[in-house]
Amino acid sequence: MWSQINDALRESLSRVLTSLASLVPGLVALLLSVILAVLLGVLARWVTVRILRAFGFDQRLERWGASALADWSPGHSPTLLVGRLVHWMLVLLGAMVGLVALDATLMTTMLDRLGSYLPNVFVAVILLIVGTVLARFLSRGVLIGAVNLQLQSARLMSAGAKWLVLLLTVAMALDHLSIGGTILKLAFGILFGGIVLALALAVGLGSTEVVSRTWERQADRPEQPAEHL
Amino acid sequence: MPEKFTLTPQTESQISALGSVELAVGVTAPDRLDDTRAVIETARAGLRQRFPGARAVVLHAHAGGGPVEAPAAEADIPVLELAYRTPGPGGEPWSRSAALRLVFEASHRLQARGCALLGVEVASLTPEWIGWLLAPVTERDQDLVAPYYLRHPYNGAVTSGILYPLLRALYGPRLRYPLGAELACSSRLVERQLLREPGREAGGSRAGAQAFELRLLTDAVAGGLRICQAVLGPRTVAAGDTGTGLSTILTEVLSLVFGEMERSTALWQKIRGSAPVELVGTSDTSGIEPVPVDGKRLLNAFRLGQQNLQEVWGLVLPPSSLVELKRLARLPDAEFRLPDRLWAHLVFDFSLAYHTRVMSRDHLMGALAPLYLGWFGSFHAEMGDADPVRLEDRLEQLCLQFEAEKPYLISRWRWPDRFNP
Numbered sequence: 001m002w003s004q005i006n007d008a009l010r011e012s013l014s015r016v017l018t019s020l021a022s023l024v025p026g027l028v029a030l031l032l033s034v035i036l037a038v039l040l041g042v043l044a045r046w047v048t049v050r051i052l053r054a055f056g057f058d059q060r061l062e063r064w065g066a067s068a069l070a071d072w073s074p075g076h077s078p079t080l081l082v083g084r085l086v087h088w089m090l091v092l093l094g095a096m097v098g099l100v101a102l103d104a105t106l107m108t109t110m111l112d113r114l115g116s117y118l119p120n121v122f123v124a125v126i127l128l129i130v131g132t133v134l135a136r137f138l139s140r141g142v143l144i145g146a147v148n149l150q151l152q153s154a155r156l157m158s159a160g161a162k163w164l165v166l167l168l169t170v171a172m173a174l175d176h177l178s179i180g181g182t183i184l185k186l187a188f189g190i191l192f193g194g195i196v197l198a199l200a201l202a203v204g205l206g207s208t209e210v211v212s213r214t215w216e217r218q219a220d221r222p223e224q225p226a227e228h229l
Numbered sequence: 230m231p232e233k234f235t236l237t238p239q240t241e242s243q244i245s246a247l248g249s250v251e252l253a254v255g256v257t258a259p260d261r262l263d264d265t266r267a268v269i270e271t272a273r274a275g276l277r278q279r280f281p282g283a284r285a286v287v288l289h290a291h292a293g294g295g296p297v298e299a300p301a302a303e304a305d306i307p308v309l310e311l312a313y314r315t316p317g318p319g320g321e322p323w324s325r326s327a328a329l330r331l332v333f334e335a336s337h338r339l340q341a342r343g344c345a346l347l348g349v350e351v352a353s354l355t356p357e358w359i360g361w362l363l364a365p366v367t368e369r370d371q372d373l374v375a376p377y378y379l380r381h382p383y384n385g386a387v388t389s390g391i392l393y394p395l396l397r398a399l400y401g402p403r404l405r406y407p408l409g410a411e412l413a414c415s416s417r418l419v420e421r422q423l424l425r426e427p428g429r430e431a432g433g434s435r436a437g438a439q440a441f442e443l444r445l446l447t448d449a450v451a452g453g454l455r456i457c458q459a460v461l462g463p464r465t466v467a468a469g470d471t472g473t474g475l476s477t478i479l480t481e482v483l484s485l486v487f488g489e490m491e492r493s494t495a496l497w498q499k500i501r502g503s504a505p506v507e508l509v510g511t512s513d514t515s516g517i518e519p520v521p522v523d524g525k526r527l528l529n530a531f532r533l534g535q536q537n538l539q540e541v542w543g544l545v546l547p548p549s550s551l552v553e554l555k556r557l558a559r560l561p562d563a564e565f566r567l568p569d570r571l572w573a574h575l576v577f578d579f580s581l582a583y584h585t586r587v588m589s590r591d592h593l594m595g596a597l598a599p600l601y602l603g604w605f606g607s608f609h610a611e612m613g614d615a616d617p618v619r620l621e622d623r624l625e626q627l628c629l630q631f632e633a634e635k636p637y638l639i640s641r642w643r644w645p646d647r648f649n650p
Contacts, residue, residue, distance in 0.1 A: 059646050062587070137589065140541060144595035147537050148476050150530055154537045 023102070030098030037094020041087035049083040057082070124173040131169025135162045153202055160199045167192060236334060240311055244338050247307065252276060252285040252363055253341035255332030257325050257438070258349040265289065268349050273306045275359025280367075288335050288344075290328035311335055325438040333419045343367055344419055345374075348410030348438065353465040361459045362413040365509050372418045372454035373445060376409035377508060378464040382620040383520040386605045387478060389624055394631040395486065395576055396443075398638075399497040400450045402506045403628070404458060407446055408439045408482070411461060421448050440485045447493050450500075460510030463517070479601065480594040487583040498639050503632055514617045527606030528565055532558050534599025541596045545582040550574055557603070567607035569630035575600055576631075577638040585645050 052058075057079045074080045100107045139162035146154035171188040174180050180187075236244070254272040258265040269287050276285045290311040311331045329346065336344040343366035345359060365371040382389045388406060396407045414422075422445060449456050490497065535558040542551060553571050560566075579597050583590060612620055640647075 056646070140588070140592055141595075143537060144541065144592055145476075147534050148474075148530075148595055148598050150533055152533070154533070 026102035029101035030095075033094045033098035033101065034091070037091045037097075040094070041090035044090055045083040045087040048086045049079055052079040052082060120176050120178070124176045127169055127173045127176065131165060131172075135165035135169070138162065138165055153205075156202055157199075160195065160202065164192070164195055164199070167195070236331065236338075237312055240309065240335065243309055244335060247286065247309070247339060249340040250284045250286045251342050252280060252283055252367070253288055253332075253336040253339060253344040254285070254359060254363075255288045255290065255329065255336065255344060255346045256349060257290045257328040257332065257346075264349045265291075268347055268351075268354060269308055271354050271356055272345075272347060272359055273308075275356035276306050278356050279360025279364065286339060286341070288332045290331045309335060326441045329438060329441045330423070333414075333423055337416070337419050337423055340416070341419075342416055343413055344416075345413040346411065350466050351411065351464060353463050354411075355462070358411060358461050361461055361510060362411060365457050365459060366413050366415050369457065369509070370415075370455065371457045371507075372415040372452075373449040373456045374413040374509075375404045375446075375456065375458050375506070376406050376411045376464075377458040377460045377510070377512065378406055378409065379460070379462050379512065379514060379517055380464060381517050381520045381617055382624060383522050383609070386608075387482065387601065390572075390601065390604050390608065390627070391576055392482065392486065393624065394573070394628040395580075396446070397503045397628050398573075398631040398635050399490065399500070400447060400493075401500045401503050402446070402450065402456050403503050404446065404456070404506055406458075408442050409464075410438060410442070412442065412445070413459075414445065415454075418445065418449055418452075418454055421452055421454075439482060440489075443485060443489050447489060447496065451493070451496050457507040457509055460508060460512050475601070476595050476598050479598055480591055483579075483594055483597070484583070484590060487580045490580055491584055494642070498642070501635070503628070517617050519614060522605075522609045524606050524609040525562060527602045527609065528562050531599050531603030531606055534596075534603070538596055538599065541588070541592070542600075544587050545593070545596065546575065546578050550578065554600075554603075562606075562610060565607050565610045567604050569627050570634060572604050572627070573631045573634040574637060575604075577634065577641065580638070581641050581645060584642065 058077055061078050074084065096107065099110075139158045142161045143154055143158035146157050151157070167188065171184065171192075174184055254276065256265060256268050256272065258268075269289060272287050276283070276287075285306050287306060287308045288311055289308055292312070311328070332346065333344065343363045345362045347354065347358075362374050362376075365374045385406075388408070392407055393405060397403050425444065425448065446456075448454075535554055539551070542554070546554075550571060553568075557565065557567060575597075579593065582588070582593055587593070608623070612623055615623075
């Protein structure tokens with residue numbers, strides 16, 4: 001009986017060691033592939049950053065009106081953002097090559113799933129970009145308009161407009177990614193409703209200033225007010 | 230000239246019937262028939278009074294509604310109706326800039342020696358204005374007669390603080406009211422203007438007409454034509470034409486000035502200094518009524534802008550200007566003085582930001598409004614209830630500072646990315 005147990009243990013040990021031994025070349029290949037990709041990524045990032053800086057990419061983007069991108073960039077520099085994107089894409093590529101070396105079927109399955117999910121990710125990213133630009137545009141417009149109406153709560157109104165659009169954008173993006181499900185919709189509804197209520201109160205309270213000033217102006221209007229033009 | 234703004238066959242036949250005239254007066258109005266009738270009658274009275282016996286015509290450009298009166302060929306001064314040819318359903322939208330071109334087109338066909346333009350929103354128009362505007366063209370061989378209104382400098386502070394110094398520094402002639410609605414042109418200037426590409430300003434607002442007036446000025450400067458100013462007296466605007474908000478005024482007027490700067494870069498970058506412009510008539514300021522100004526409100530508006538618009542101004546202005554504005558905002562009202570040099574730099578920097586499209590142009594002009602109110606508040610705090618002559622002297626200093634700082638504008642325009650502390 002002991003000899004049978006001994007044989008069974010030896011066999012299982014031998015199977016484990018054999019399967020481990022068969023994994024080692026794949027693991028080494030994965031490791032080498034990732035290291036190589038990291039090194040290539042660093043080089044590619046350095047080259048990309050140099051080229052974009054020579055081209056004046058940051059200044060051109062700002063002139064083209066895409067200054068919102070700087071806020072999302074490391075060190076407020078879209079050049080660095082592009083450099084890092086190139087770097088991480090190469091690292092991802094290296095990791096994928098390594099994974100194929102480790103197990104060809106695993107990679108195929110992952111790519112299949114990723115392929116069907118990618119359009120959603122693409123739409124979500126586009127939504128986020130458009131939403132961010134729109135939020136900045138609206139918040140600036142509200143801020144300038146409120147200052148010119150001489151409302152003391154200009155900043156609050158501007159921030160409210162910005163976060164309203166951002167929240168809507170994030171909720172739409174997450175919905176596209178099928179993350180959160182009904183909990184997300186419910187949470188968003190509560191949050192959005194709360195913000196609208198808060199804004200309605202803020203605007204309502206702020207408008208009392210406008211209304212009272214308008215009445216005051218009507219009452220105290222000089223006979224010949226100064227015209228601007 | 231584009232097809233849509235050409236004369237209708239009916240007008241063409243009326244022009245043929247009239248033959249040629251010596252003088253023309255143009256009136257443009259889309260639908261204000263009562264006001265227009267009064268302006269047309271004033272124009273006819275003015276022509277009869279100052280140029281008796283001269284062959285003259287009143288050109289009324291409108292959006293195709295009912296005519297003010299039927300054209301009467303037998304009348305001593307006929308009124309020629311210039312309606313848009315309106316192709317397609319709905320027709321072309323009313324545009325004052327295009328209507329003024331129609332007036333010029335008709336004046337050119339009629340071989341008029343001089344053509345005066347009148348704004349229908351002016352309540353203080355008198356028959357004498359027609360003579361004052363057209364006489365320098367016919368008697369002194371001037372090509373552009375700009376208006377010189379007897380107004381308090383606090384009235385029309387955008388003109389006093391921005392348009393006058395800026396356009397004078399850019400193009401040279403010292404025209405006190407460079408975008409005045411009432412003016413006169415010689416046939417030479419009319420012809421030059423018709424050779425130019427028409428502007429694209431739509432809508433019936435004053436901005437369309439001002440764009441046209443600005444192009445007349447740059448054309449006259451570029452062509453080396455003779456420019457003078459005619460003293461017209463006070464200018465009051467009809468009720469209902471005064472309610473435009475400051476942001477809208479700045480957006481409309483400065484957009485077209487900054488836009489013209491882009492189009493005429495080669496012209497204004499060559500011009501240095503300024504030249505006095507002959508004033509025809511007597512400028513008697515004794516009758517100018519003082520204008521009440523709420524200086525505290527102006528400065529508070531500036532301070533509110535300074536508190537909230539730092540981030541927006543930071544995209545347009547160099548750090549040194551931002552620091553100066555911050556320091557200014559802390560000063561008490563009585564000591565508040567916005568230096569002329571800083572004000573010139575602010576205006577130049579905003580023109581550059583318009584050119585480089587740093588942000589939406591509506592936002593840009595909105596962000597300039599508190600700075601303008603700050604300048605106006607500072608001007609008022611410094612000058613108080615001074616008489617108009619002293620105020621004009623002070624504006625002259627401001628204009629000279631704009632001219633002195635023009636190299637700054639040229640440098641920044643040429644190298645906008647260069648470091649500017």
